[in-house]
Amino acid sequence: MSQKLVECVPNFSEGADMAKIGEITRTIESVKGIRLLDVDPGADTNRTVVTFVGSPDDVEEAAFLAIKRASEIIDMRAHKGAHPRMGATDVCPFIPVEGVTMDDCAEMARRVGKRVGDELRIPVYLYENAATSEERRNLAHVRKGEYEGLEERLKDPYWKPDFGPADFNAGAGATAISAREFLIAYNISLNTRESKYATDIAFELRKKGRVARTGNTLPFYFKGKLAYYSENNYPCGNCDFIAKKPEGLTEHYKADHDIDFAELCSLHDVDMDKMPGRGVLRAGKFDYCKSIGWYVDEYERAQLSINLTNYRETPAHLVLEEARRLASERGLVVTGSEIVGLVPFQAILESGKYYLEKQGQSTGIPVRDIIKAAIQSMGLDDLAPFDIEKKVIGLPKEYDNALVDMTLRDLTDEVSRETPAPGGGSIAAAAGAMGAALSSMVSNLTQGKAGSEDIDAVMTENAEKAQVLKDALLLAVDEDTNAFNAYMNALRLPKKTAEEKEYRLEQMDAGLKEAVNVPWQTAVRSFEAIETAKVAAELGNVNSITDAAVGAQIAYAGVRGGLLNVLINLKDIRDKYFVEEMEKKCAELEIKATELLKMINSFVDNKLLELRRP
Missing domain, CATH: 1.20.120.680 (Formiminotetrahydrofolate cyclodeaminase monomer, up-and-down helical bundle)
Structure with missing residues (x-):
């Protein structure tokens, strides 16, 4: 039986003063029913990422109170940090976990945004799934110019805030509020110490893909020769098709690969009007997937470091199976995988069902048996024990002392x-x-x-x-x-x-x-x-x-x-x-x-x- 559970991950523009961070987190925990999951301060970025969960009403209240407290104790006029930012509470996304939809979270973002604008007089911009226009979906676009450029930006009618005054709040700056999908941080381990081997696979998985190569691309694609666009020669990086003009390549990608070529170019900062001399783009396999390869000293092995930004569209088990296939082609073995932080109950439940179905077994078994099937099939306890109670968020409701x-x-x-x-x-x-x-x-x-x-x-x-x-x-x-x-x-x-x-x-x-x-x-x-x-x-x-x-x-x-x-x-x-x-x-x-x-x-x-x- 599902409960209504929402995650909130506000980012505050303070990463060094633990007393101030403590005041904010105590304010969040003062709301009954809120569970504080993580507090991650960064001195270099001068920014703290806080993660908490609860029912929709409780999360709304805690988010508002946290934004209010941050505006009282953080002065943006004195703030310096490596991370882009424009306010004391820089961003505040709401994330559906269990029993709520993205639309529900978008409504939460709007209600909190209106309250912040009306009561605190802080300019609020809505982004991603709560955005009021397509131009405001991208956070980087909304935050362009950061705090230092905010006063001038607020004078532009085009950048009128979605809520709150178009007046510059020097102390609190502005806040961006959104609804977005749950981000799963997922690592896949390989039986090698070579990070370049992991990177070779990671680039095949991620949506952004890589620059295409020719010649000696087997078994390791990175060993091939880089390919470039030239006048009247616009090859497809994912097949043998060659267009004479960029427009022909755009049509081909859409028709044969269901890929938005303009979006692919944007991911690589390629101007479609200035393509000759730029590397040929090869799209990766999965939407909502960002990945790189690295070597981890602690484990003495290379890993694929993956962020899944929409697990409903790109689930971890499908990415893992493709990684296993690509590793095998390269003479490598996937030894296991790990989830960094938390995973939604529905995500790991679907993974367990996937492997049970592949084995021809029934999925009509207790939910914890299904989760255990996912843990075993994905090797989630390869590097450390996978504690279901601590790692899975949104488990079916249970009573204490039941x-x-x-x-x-x-x-x-x-x-x-x-x-x-x-x-x-x-x-x-x-x-x-x-x-x-x-x-x-x-x-x-x-x-x-x-x-x-x-x-x-x-x-x-x-x-x-x-x-x-x-x-x-x-x-x-x-x-x-x-x-x-x-x-x-x-x-x-x-x-x-x-x-x-x-x-x-x-x-x-x-x-x-x-x-x-x-x-x-x-x-x-x-x-x-x-x-x-x-x-x-x-x-x-x-x-x-x-x-x-x-x-x-x-x-x-x-x-x-x-x-x-x-x-x-x-x-x-x-x-x-x-x-x-x-x-x-x-x-x-x-x-x-x-x-x-x-x-x-x-x-x-x-x-x-x-x-x-x-």
């Missing part, structure tokens, strides 16, 4: 004590989770076996659905108890005055509605678990048909148990329309679940009779 983390005996004992929670709602959710787990088991036992080719896709999909239901229902074991606790807390509110009595009743109603919603979702998901049990029973390995039947039976207990917990709480809710609607929905779901269970039981009973016949 009931589901108890042993079965301890949980059973906890339920048996003289306390109202955990009670029937939690146990109904646990029952539904077990039913879904059995459906996944039968599907996985069937998939990938000899003769199962026609149903492999269906069984994998069924197992994946069952896993999602299982995880959501396991969360509901604790959510049911927490929801009931919210109602109990409302009961304890004061009720001396008329206002207190009314507020108490409102909170009791809200608590009861939440206490109703959780078991209702338990019932709905348990019904869906019965549906997965039906698929498992009808198409699954016949030797496991009774497991599917047990899954359906216990998932039905989850449905019935969830509905009972809904109905018992409806009697005290004052909202009559809500009560009537829920009673109607409960009756309809129970009929559907009963009919579906009857259908499965009939199918399984008949199949068992067939199996017993001589």
Whole structure:
């Protein structure tokens, strides 16, 4: 079950004064729910990169407060540093991690930008995915002239800020705010000490590519002779095509390679009107990929150092597989890889699924098993242990001291004590989770076996659905108890005055509605678990048909148990329309679940009779 998680990576124009940096980071951490991940100061650049994550609302608040505090303690009039900058908070990008979209982050950038402009009177420019025009997407273009040229730039109507005044704020400068993709810093290790070998592969991978060569390019491309453009001779660096004019080359790249040649020229600072004498450009394989080769003393081997700026379009596992292919052509071996910093949950999950699918295995298994498949397949623990808890950001939501983390005996004992929670709602959710787990088991036992080719896709999909239901229902074991606790807390509110009595009743109603919603979702998901049990029973390995039947039976207990917990709480809710609607929905779901269970039981009973016949 996904949570809403956003990463924010503001860059502050202070890299030496740790007291000031500490003030900013303490301000960020003052917002409840924020997790500070990294603080990276640089004395030479006089700049500090801070990384923190949290829910969208919490991240917005922390970002604004950090920009505010930075404007109070950093004076740009005294700032010197090697890194381009134009403000106390130079940039502030919002990055979707889990449960949010790029559009969501762009809206966050706009809201924070408006607040910074209105309340702090700091000029704000939006860039990348939050940009208000194509000309402002590129940060380098927005920041051109830096702080020293900002006063004059603000006088130009073309450079009117997106938010805030067009007045020069001498102390704080200006801030650029954006929404962008998560950047994965990814290194691939080779069994060589030669950095030039790593660079040879890196240039083939990166979007920018390299200057093309001719002649002796195998196995190492860098050994070939550099090729140049000349009048009426404009070769393609990626095939044998030769154009007489640059326009013909542009058309060829688009038609045959789906490459924007003008963009490729821009990456190499090549003026398309002055191409003769410049090196022929050879585009690399992957968009959103920047890479170089280097030698690492600590590891005594060469590495490809890679930045993946959009893992959804260019995932690490595809880059790794191409690197393995290119290394093999050069007589090299990829010994492993490493992720520097953090990796989004969805990114490593997709990598794990990729390798499981390549092996013909089901992807309908627990998410941590999928992540472990990625770690093993990519050699992510080659240089150091890969700690899932520390390295993966946006892992599915879990509760601290969760009931589901108890042993079965301890949980059973906890339920048996003289306390109202955990009670029937939690146990109904646990029952539904077990039913879904059995459906996944039968599907996985069937998939990938000899003769199962026609149903492999269906069984994998069924197992994946069952896993999602299982995880959501396991969360509901604790959510049911927490929801009931919210109602109990409302009961304890004061009720001396008329206002207190009314507020108490409102909170009791809200608590009861939440206490109703959780078991209702338990019932709905348990019904869906019965549906997965039906698929498992009808198409699954016949030797496991009774497991599917047990899954359906216990998932039905989850449905019935969830509905009972809904109905018992409806009697005290004052909202009559809500009560009537829920009673109607409960009756309809129970009929559907009963009919579906009857259908499965009939199918399984008949199949068992067939199996017993001589």
